[in-house]
Amino acid sequence: MEAIDRTTLWTVIILLGLGSFGLRFVFTGLIGDRALPPWLLRHLRYTAVAILPALVTPLVIWPAGTGGQFDAPRVIAALVTLSVGYFTKNVLAAIISGAASLYGFLYLLG
Amino acid sequence: MQPSSSRSTYWQGFRDGLPFLFVITPFGLLFGVVGTEAGLNIFETLTFSVVVIAGAAQFTALQLMSEQAPTLIVLASALAVNLRMAMYSASLTPHIGAAPLWQRAMIAYFTVDQSYACSIVAYEENPGWNLRQKVGYFMGTVTPICPMWYVSTLIGAMIGAAIPPELALDFAIPITFIAIIAPGLRTRAHQAAALAAVILSLLFSFMPYNLGVLVAGLGAMITGAQVELWMERRKEAA
Numbered sequence: 567m568e569a570i571d572r573t574t575l576w577t578v579i580i581l582l583g584l585g586s587f588g589l590r591f592v593f594t595g596l597i598g599d600r601a602l603p604p605w606l607l608r609h610l611r612y613t614a615v616a617i618l619p620a621l622v623t624p625l626v627i628w629p630a631g632t633g634g635q636f637d638a639p640r641v642i643a644a645l646v647t648l649s650v651g652y653f654t655k656n657v658l659a660a661i662i663s664g665a666a667s668l669y670g671f672l673y674l675l676g
Numbered sequence: 677m678q679p680s681s682s683r684s685t686y687w688q689g690f691r692d693g694l695p696f697l698f699v700i701t702p703f704g705l706l707f708g709v710v711g712t713e714a715g716l717n718i719f720e721t722l723t724f725s726v727v728v729i730a731g732a733a734q735f736t737a738l739q740l741m742s743e744q745a746p747t748l749i750v751l752a753s754a755l756a757v758n759l760r761m762a763m764y765s766a767s768l769t770p771h772i773g774a775a776p777l778w779q780r781a782m783i784a785y786f787t788v789d790q791s792y793a794c795s796i797v798a799y800e801e802n803p804g805w806n807l808r809q810k811v812g813y814f815m816g817t818v819t820p821i822c823p824m825w826y827v828s829t830l831i832g833a834m835i836g837a838a839i840p841p842e843l844a845l846d847f848a849i850p851i852t853f854i855a856i857i858a859p860g861l862r863t864r865a866h867q868a869a870a871l872a873a874v875i876l877s878l879l880f881s882f883m884p885y886n887l888g889v890l891v892a893g894l895g896a897m898i899t900g901a902q903v904e905l906w907m908e909r910r911k912e913a914a
Binding site: 568569572574575577578579580581582583585586587589590591592593596602605608609610611612613614615616617619620621622623624625627628629630631637639643644645647648649650651652654655656657658660661663664665672 | 698699702714715716717720723724727728729730732733734736737739740741743747750752753755756757758759761762763764765766768771772773775780781783784785832844847848849850851852853854855856857858859860861865866869870872873874876877878881888889890892893894895896897898899900903904905907
């Protein structure tokens with residue numbers, strides 16, 4: 567993995583910090599009690615379940631750790647994490663199961 | 677019931693925030709470890725957590741920077757992950773919008789998933805609370821959660837360098853994100869949005885600078901909103 571450029575890193579830390587504060591402050595601080603248009607709220611509701619899977623899916627299918635080669639233990643771990651998280655609603659249980667499955671199958675298949 | 681003072685709502689918030697330590701601490705440790713793996717030093721990793729104070733956005737930015745994505749794409753994607761904070765802000769406004777500016781600024785900085793979730797439930801259950809009691813409760817929930825986010829990041833960054841590459845930590849971020857999303861897939865619209873994101877991100881993975889993530893995310897948000905509309909119309913028709 568190539569090293570992260572220092573200028574990029576500090577630009578991201580500072581601007582992401584300001585931007586995140588801006589998002590948190592925009593209504594409480596600036597807009598006050600005015601209502602948001604319903605169409606906007608309807609889209610904002612799905613940001614987390616839209617952006618995060620879009621980021622993760624290519625990492626599961628073409629993982630960085632194998633140089634982009636499809637890797638069965640990683641795909642299985644992803645599916646285990648998803649199922650445990652969906653059925654138990656417990657984030658921590660899902661992470662632990664996913665990690666256990668990853669190491670289990672890396673050991674068995676590796 | 678007698679309306680309680682702002683001191684007692686502060687401690688009530690503190691108690692309600694405590695259980696989240698079990699979620700915050702491992703996440704913070706993980707961010708510290710993954711940050712060190714990506715080549716950040718302890719100071720950089722800790723500053724990241726103090727300045728941004730949003731786990732999912734921090735992991736997103738870190739992942740994209742390790743993939744050498746352009747700064748603009750890193751910022752746009754991480755801020756998109758944080759768009760939900762604007763929703764939290766909008767929904768807190770009717771309750772604490774009348775507080776002095778410095779208090780609103782402080783509340784804005786500390787608006788995280790856990791403090792928002794606790795507070796909005798408490799405000800709805802206690803409509804009789806005055807402004808001071810509401811602000812007291814919010815600051816109470818934050819007291820155990822946010823300092824622990826900094827401390828666990830710091831500890832993670834200090835032990836990070838000692839972790840060997842065989843531990844396949846490249847996969848820590850995907851597993852963490854899937855675990856965060858999975859419990860949120862509670863309606864058909866949420867499920868449709870996530871499925872659209874999966875398919876679109878693979879279809880658009882040819883795009884340079886990780887632009888595919890943004891395109892797929894936007895397409896998935898539209899999918900979720902449209903499915904929600906469609907479900908509502910079907911419910912009305914029935």
